[in-house]
Amino acid sequence: MADTNPIKQFEIHEVAALEIAGFDLAFTNSAFFMVLATVSVTLLMALATNKRALVPGRGQSIAEILYGFVADMVRSSAGNEGLRFFPFVFTLFIFILAGNMLGMFPYFPLGIEGIGWHGFTFTSHIIVTLTLSMMVMGIVVIFGVYKNGFKFLKLFVPAGVPPVLYIIVTPIEIISFLSRPISLSVRLFANMLAGHILLKVFAGFIVMLAGAGAAWGIIGVLPFAMVIGLTALEFLVAFLQAYVFAILTCIYLNDALHPAH
Amino acid sequence: MSNRDEPDRSNPDDHLADFEQRLSAKLEKRRAEDRKYDGPKQSWAIGMRYGTEFMVGVLVGALIGFLIDSFFNTLPFGLLIGTFLGFGAGTMNVVRAAKELSERASRDN
Numbered sequence: 001m002a003d004t005n006p007i008k009q010f011e012i013h014e015v016a017a018l019e020i021a022g023f024d025l026a027f028t029n030s031a032f033f034m035v036l037a038t039v040s041v042t043l044l045m046a047l048a049t050n051k052r053a054l055v056p057g058r059g060q061s062i063a064e065i066l067y068g069f070v071a072d073m074v075r076s077s078a079g080n081e082g083l084r085f086f087p088f089v090f091t092l093f094i095f096i097l098a099g100n101m102l103g104m105f106p107y108f109p110l111g112i113e114g115i116g117w118h119g120f121t122f123t124s125h126i127i128v129t130l131t132l133s134m135m136v137m138g139i140v141v142i143f144g145v146y147k148n149g150f151k152f153l154k155l156f157v158p159a160g161v162p163p164v165l166y167i168i169v170t171p172i173e174i175i176s177f178l179s180r181p182i183s184l185s186v187r188l189f190a191n192m193l194a195g196h197i198l199l200k201v202f203a204g205f206i207v208m209l210a211g212a213g214a215a216w217g218i219i220g221v222l223p224f225a226m227v228i229g230l231t232a233l234e235f236l237v238a239f240l241q242a243y244v245f246a247i248l249t250c251i252y253l254n255d256a257l258h259p260a261h
Numbered sequence: 262m263s264n265r266d267e268p269d270r271s272n273p274d275d276h277l278a279d280f281e282q283r284l285s286a287k288l289e290k291r292r293a294e295d296r297k298y299d300g301p302k303q304s305w306a307i308g309m310r311y312g313t314e315f316m317v318g319v320l321v322g323a324l325i326g327f328l329i330d331s332f333f334n335t336l337p338f339g340l341l342i343g344t345f346l347g348f349g350a351g352t353m354n355v356v357r358a359a360k361e362l363s364e365r366a367s368r369d370n
Contacts, residue, residue: 076365076368168346168349171346172346172349172350172353173350173353175318175321175322175325175343175346175347175349175350176318176350176353176354176357178321178325179314179317179318179320179321179322179347179350179351179354182317182320182321183313183314183316183317183318183354186313186316186317187309187310187313190313191309244309244310251361
């Protein structure tokens with residue numbers, strides 16, 4: 001019977017070994033899909049915009065809509081000043097979106113022994129999403145301190161609170177600030193992980209029912225319908241989570257630009 | 262001056278106000294149209310957001326309390342206080358998220 005283990009899709013496999021100064025920096029399938037996401041997005045964008053037509057064609061329209069979409073998002077959450085972070089937010093959004101969407105495609109040629117063709121979602125690994133969100137928080141803290149100096153700490157001392165309450169409010173604000181990168185990364189990771197497991201579990205039911213023989217295979221139509229529905233939902237989630245990640249990045253960057261709220 | 266297409270150059274304010282009015286009416290219609298489409302899929306993300314926002318607040322608070330405990334060897338107290346403060350932080354996260362979302366909704370209206 002076919003392998004129906006729903007967790008197997010998240011396994012990391014080594015593609016090419018690489019060791020630098022005792023650290024295992026092997027090129028894995030996760031890294032392969034990140035490179036694939038970066039390369040495909042870069043190629044698509046370059047192809048879409050190389051004509052620079054006054055009246056855009058299909059490809060250029062998509063590129064322009066994406067650009068306008070992210071620019072609007074940045075401007076509405078972080079103001080015009082926030083537009084200096086536009087390249088960062090755009091890259092982040094498109095990288096996550098490409099990663100989520102590549103994860104929806106089940107078969108990519110990747111010559112690993114015993115694995116062969118397979119699909120992989122790098123955003124379903126918390127270390128990847130945590131790295132991305134730490135990058136965001138690093139920029140917020142560094143830029144916030146660089147631009148506002150000590151005034152950045154106003155973030156932890158909200159105005160209009162009786163002084164006695166600062167004993168409680170400041171620790172709460174600090175915890176709230178520290179929880180941001182975690183909530184940012186956990187949300188993306190949990191959505192992708194749960195969605196893909198669910199998809200694989202229901203797909204596994206089809207295989208199991210088909211393998212049970214006799215009339216059981218007919219019942220397999222039910223999980224099959226479910227898988228179709230879930231696939232559509234997963235495409236929605238793939239876009240939505242990239243969007244949520246990007247818009248929260250904008251909101252946090254707004255704090256770095258204007259710390260007193 | 263009887264021609265409607267010809268702008269009234271003697272009174273520029275009036276002409277602009279008229280244009281402004283027509284434009285905002287068009288935009289209003291368009292926005293109402295847009296809102297119809299982004300209802301249900303947004304609510305999924307909003308629910309998910311409130312959930313994680315609260316959970317993470319409590320977890321981070323408890324973790325910080327525990328770290329302080331293991332540093333100063335005061336085991337139950339830091340964890341307790343940290344969890345309480347984390348509860349507060351989680352609630353504040355949710356309130357802040359709700360405020361952001363309602364602000365954005367009222368700006369769109």
